[in-house]
Amino acid sequence: MRQSRSIGKEPHFSRIILFSAILHFLFIFLVVIPIKTRQEEFRSYRVSLVGPIQTPQDSRDTKVHTAPAQEPAKVLPKTDMSLESFEQVKKEIERLHAIKDLKESAKKQEAVNKRIQEIQIGRGKGSDKISQEPGIQGKGTGKNTDFYYSIISRKIWQQWTYPNAQTSDLEVIISIKIDKKGEVVSQKVEKSSGNLLFDRSAIKAISKASPLPPPSEEIEIGVRFYL
Amino acid sequence: MKKVLILVLIIFAVGCAKKYVKETGEPVRAKPEAAVEAPKEVKVEEKIIPREVAPTPVLQAQEPAFELKDALFDYDKYDIMPGARAALDSVAAWLNKNKNINVLIEGHCDERGTNEYNLALGEKRATAARDYLIARGVASTKIKTISYGEEKPICTEQNEACWQKNRRAHFVVTK
Amino acid sequence: MNYKHQSTDKNNLLSISYVLFSLVCVLCSVLFCLSSAHAKVYIDITSPALRKLPISISYTGPEGAKEIPEIIKNDLDFAGIFYLIDPDISGAEITAKISVETAEEIKADVTLFDLINNKEVFRKKYTASRNILRTLAHSISDDIFKEITGREGIFRTKIAYIVSSYGKNSLHMMDWDGYNQTRVISSGLTLSHIWSPDSQYLVYSSERNKMWEIYSLNLRNYREMTLFSSKGINLVGGISHNNQIAFSSSKDGSPEIYVMNLNGSGSKKLTKSLGIDVSPVFSPDGSQIAFVSDRGGTPQIYIMDSDGTRIRRLTFEGVYNTSPAWSPDGKWIAFVGRKDGNNQIFMIKSDSTDLRQLTENRNNENPTFSPDGMFIAFDSDRDGSKGIYLMSINGERQKRITPKDIKAMNPKWSPYIK
Numbered sequence: 001m002r003q004s005r006s007i008g009k010e011p012h013f014s015r016i017i018l019f020s021a022i023l024h025f026l027f028i029f030l031v032v033i034p035i036k037t038r039q040e041e042f043r044s045y046r047v048s049l050v051g052p053i054q055t056p057q058d059s060r061d062t063k064v065h066t067a068p069a070q071e072p073a074k075v076l077p078k079t080d081m082s083l084e085s086f087e088q089v090k091k092e093i094e095r096l097h098a099i100k101d102l103k104e105s106a107k108k109q110e111a112v113n114k115r116i117q118e119i120q121i122g123r124g125k126g127s128d129k130i131s132q133e134p135g136i137q138g139k140g141t142g143k144n145t146d147f148y149y150s151i152i153s154r155k156i157w158q159q160w161t162y163p164n165a166q167t168s169d170l171e172v173i174i175s176i177k178i179d180k181k182g183e184v185v186s187q188k189v190e191k192s193s194g195n196l197l198f199d200r201s202a203i204k205a206i207s208k209a210s211p212l213p214p215p216s217e218e219i220e221i222g223v224r225f226y227l
Numbered sequence: 228m229k230k231v232l233i234l235v236l237i238i239f240a241v242g243c244a245k246k247y248v249k250e251t252g253e254p255v256r257a258k259p260e261a262a263v264e265a266p267k268e269v270k271v272e273e274k275i276i277p278r279e280v281a282p283t284p285v286l287q288a289q290e291p292a293f294e295l296k297d298a299l300f301d302y303d304k305y306d307i308m309p310g311a312r313a314a315l316d317s318v319a320a321w322l323n324k325n326k327n328i329n330v331l332i333e334g335h336c337d338e339r340g341t342n343e344y345n346l347a348l349g350e351k352r353a354t355a356a357r358d359y360l361i362a363r364g365v366a367s368t369k370i371k372t373i374s375y376g377e378e379k380p381i382c383t384e385q386n387e388a389c390w391q392k393n394r395r396a397h398f399v400v401t402k
Numbered sequence: 403m404n405y406k407h408q409s410t411d412k413n414n415l416l417s418i419s420y421v422l423f424s425l426v427c428v429l430c431s432v433l434f435c436l437s438s439a440h441a442k443v444y445i446d447i448t449s450p451a452l453r454k455l456p457i458s459i460s461y462t463g464p465e466g467a468k469e470i471p472e473i474i475k476n477d478l479d480f481a482g483i484f485y486l487i488d489p490d491i492s493g494a495e496i497t498a499k500i501s502v503e504t505a506e507e508i509k510a511d512v513t514l515f516d517l518i519n520n521k522e523v524f525r526k527k528y529t530a531s532r533n534i535l536r537t538l539a540h541s542i543s544d545d546i547f548k549e550i551t552g553r554e555g556i557f558r559t560k561i562a563y564i565v566s567s568y569g570k571n572s573l574h575m576m577d578w579d580g581y582n583q584t585r586v587i588s589s590g591l592t593l594s595h596i597w598s599p600d601s602q603y604l605v606y607s608s609e610r611n612k613m614w615e616i617y618s619l620n621l622r623n624y625r626e627m628t629l630f631s632s633k634g635i636n637l638v639g640g641i642s643h644n645n646q647i648a649f650s651s652s653k654d655g656s657p658e659i660y661v662m663n664l665n666g667s668g669s670k671k672l673t674k675s676l677g678i679d680v681s682p683v684f685s686p687d688g689s690q691i692a693f694v695s696d697r698g699g700t701p702q703i704y705i706m707d708s709d710g711t712r713i714r715r716l717t718f719e720g721v722y723n724t725s726p727a728w729s730p731d732g733k734w735i736a737f738v739g740r741k742d743g744n745n746q747i748f749m750i751k752s753d754s755t756d757l758r759q760l761t762e763n764r765n766n767e768n769p770t771f772s773p774d775g776m777f778i779a780f781d782s783d784r785d786g787s788k789g790i791y792l793m794s795i796n797g798e799r800q801k802r803i804t805p806k807d808i809k810a811m812n813p814k815w816s817p818y819i820k
Contacts, residue, residue, distance in 0.1 A: 013416070014415045014416035015415075017416070017420060017422070017423050018415070018418070018422065020423060020426075021422035021423045021425070021426050022422075024423075024426035024429075025422075025426060028426070028429055149443060149445050150445075152445070153445045153446075153447055156447060157447045157449075157450075160447060160450040160451065161450055161451045161452070161453035162450040162451075162452065162453070163452070163453060163454040163455050163482075163483035163484070163485075164482070164483050165452050165796070173444070195551075195552070195553075196550075196551055196552025196553070197483070197550065197551040197552065197553075201450065204518070205447075205450075207518075219443075220442065221442065221443045221444065221445060222442060222443070222444040222445075223444070223445055223447060224444050224445070224446045224447065225447050225448070225450075226446065226447075226448050227448065227450075303700075303722070331612065339740075339743075339745070339765075340722070340724070340745075341724045341725045341738050341745065341767050341768070342593060342594075342767070342768070342811070342812060343593070343594055343637055343639075343680050343681050343694075343724070343725065344678070344680060344681070344694055344701055344724045344725075346593065346614075346635060346637060346680075347635065347637075347650070347652070347657045347678045347680045348678070350634070350635050350652055350657070351678065354655075371612065373609070373612045373613075373614075374614075374635055375591070375609070376593070378566070378569070378571060378591060378593065379569050
């Protein structure tokens, strides 16, 4: 009885902290983690290069996609590990929601495919034609970033040759930095296939494909070559 | 698990090879190893290992000439066919009549199987013939067996008639 | 007393709360960081165009040593990843310049040049006496191959095989490309044989004086040793990386699988069945043995642990599957299966899936893998008399390497020659 009679602010404060901690935990496990796992599915852009290029992009995109598209370019693997506030986590949630919308709109592709065919027809003119495509120039054109990735995938794929038909289950990941002019300014093997010939064929493909169409700003991406 | 870890580390080590091509240093004078040079023909001493006396083939016919017919077998089989019984019975009878004669049974196969399996199959055929003779009263000490698989055919045509001839237990009189 | 108690409780509660809160903050930041780290974009690319590496070999030197570039071209062409271009024509991405001087010895100066990046890849000098000119050329091929692929080449490896004439089977050896054919053992009738992992010994089974026994030959001093002798048939099957020999013996009546040491000691019986158990071969890691058994009624291939336990059947198609050979990476087993009356070479994964037929022309038997696992040597009667053939493991580029006037069979590819 006596213990329950609180004196001063301290007991209240500790209860608040406790309450806050519980709420945080609940929030993390019920909201953030499910969204985070969904985001992992979206991590890599799978571009099928046998047949028309499919992009998860819709021509009707609004600027809500600008933020998520730019974020990948800006955020480098090394991030400050200091404590973040709840506000930043909230922003993260919003971003993840936006990406979720983006993924859903991947189901509508017709207008995009049509545009691709236009590009293919004009492919002989090379990167000039592509850079005239709306959206690739300038900043904040996130709506065409996924489109951009499929263009450069194709360009690299076209230069990729490998002499050995019989080996399979090989995979190499090359990290590349593309500067604003489209030049590949750095490339390094992020994950080797264990087969020197295979790794080299990937590096050669990237070297031959450079210069790539210029991105909206310098980006670093991973290119995964696999058999 | 440890193996996987080491493997992963090695793959990463390989993957970290920075240079695409090797920069050359001083020219290297390398002598290729003689490796396995073409070996000369080998004169191998035949080691006589102490064991039971190896049977020797008979050079002249001391007994009245008697043709020991081959016992034939079915494709891929080593059980005694009804048709082979006649040959085996006559061999048994002859051996029982001539007590001081020993016999070597060779098991053979046609060429259609693979060499090692055929060697085992031939041995089974020789053993089956041997067991049959023992059941007909021949003393087991008079019989030796060996197999040659498909290595010593008596004909080489590619037809069933020849193949059947090769699927045989062959009897060699020994002293 | 109570007051103190109270304040301790308060303190406890407070510290617990602080701990929980900081935990939460750490969790949030970790999640944030992880999700940010995952934000890097990856693009996937597959289905490269199949295009061999264009390479040109140029030679300067005496006519008498012209064989050297020819051997190298033959080696690299067989490897399957190179496309040989005449040095006078453009289009090569790599070029090898070989310059040879001969006196009592051959001196070769080899430069490998990367034409895409305009860099010299390596420059090496070789010296060899004239009688091992082919070995010298194969060494150059191995070095070029290793530089480009990162893997060891097979160009200095050998193939041991059996030559049969007039009922006698003798053991021979030749270079991988069919040259330098030499007889090694001629006494008795030799059938099965294997290389030791260091290529120092050949272990084989010969019939001499009506006995099938297992011998080993030291290739350095040509001393022969009897490893196993008994009544019945003793046939060597395979050897593990740590020199355990697997063989079959019918000393107890039926042929069973045994293992023993390379010097013939320590033999142990592994199987016990009424039928035929033969042709044991070790997996590359030595943990399993594949063998042939007719315990199910027909000859099929089985796999067991190298201590004889956990026997399971590997082949289920067809009524005659024999002669297993394990690929160097342990994933595949090549074997002979009878199909439409003929013997063909098949490959199957060690979990019994993905059965593939590699040959179809007449009878093809006794498959053996090259040490890099990219090729298979075998014998075939497709051209009349039996001869040794090579092919890549997808069945392509089958070619004969022994002459047509001899009957050659049962090849065994050596390990890498150090």
